Amino acid sequence: MENQRFCLECGEPLTGRRDKKFCGDQCRNNYNNRRYSESSVIIRKVNNILKKNYQILCELNPGGKTTIGRQKLIEKGYNFEYFTSQYITREGKTYHFVYDRGILNLENDLIMMVVKDTQKGKSG
Numbered sequence: 001m002e003n004q005r006f007c008l009e010c011g012e013p014l015t016g017r018r019d020k021k022f023c024g025d026q027c028r029n030n031y032n033n034r035r036y037s038e039s040s041v042i043i044r045k046v047n048n049i050l051k052k053n054y055q056i057l058c059e060l061n062p063g064g065k066t067t068i069g070r071q072k073l074i075e076k077g078y079n080f081e082y083f084t085s086q087y088i089t090r091e092g093k094t095y096h097f098v099y100d101r102g103i104l105n106l107e108n109d110l111i112m113m114v115v116k117d118t119q120k121g122k123s124g
């Protein structure tokens with residue numbers, strides 16, 4: 001006995017090919033459009049947070065290396081939960097990066113802001 005499958009969009013029983021997921025093009029389109037728009041809302045939301053974080057780090061760290069009070073970042077609206085990558089040093093310090101801009105928590109609620117050196121061959 002075959003397992004009866006149902007359209008993922010409208011729930012109608014499906015007939016025909018066993019790998020079918022939808023009863024027709026209309027249902028498939030509706031389903032995919034909705035799924036796409038839901039995921040794009042989440043992506044946009046996270047992208048906006050990352051973009052804002054990045055702008056804050058660029059603004060407060062124009063020289064490439066700056067130490068600042070954590071409160072300053074919070075005042076600007078920095079969201080510490082969002083970053084694109086992290087780097088843990090041998091000493092166990094964790095840098096959180098938003099693209100090429102990173103922060104490191106120091107003692108006394110201070111934050112050190114750095115820029116990842118992605119330019120090869122740069123002297124210094």
Ligand SMILES: [Zn+2]
Pocket residue numbers: 007008009010011012022023024027
């Ligand atoms: Zn359907």
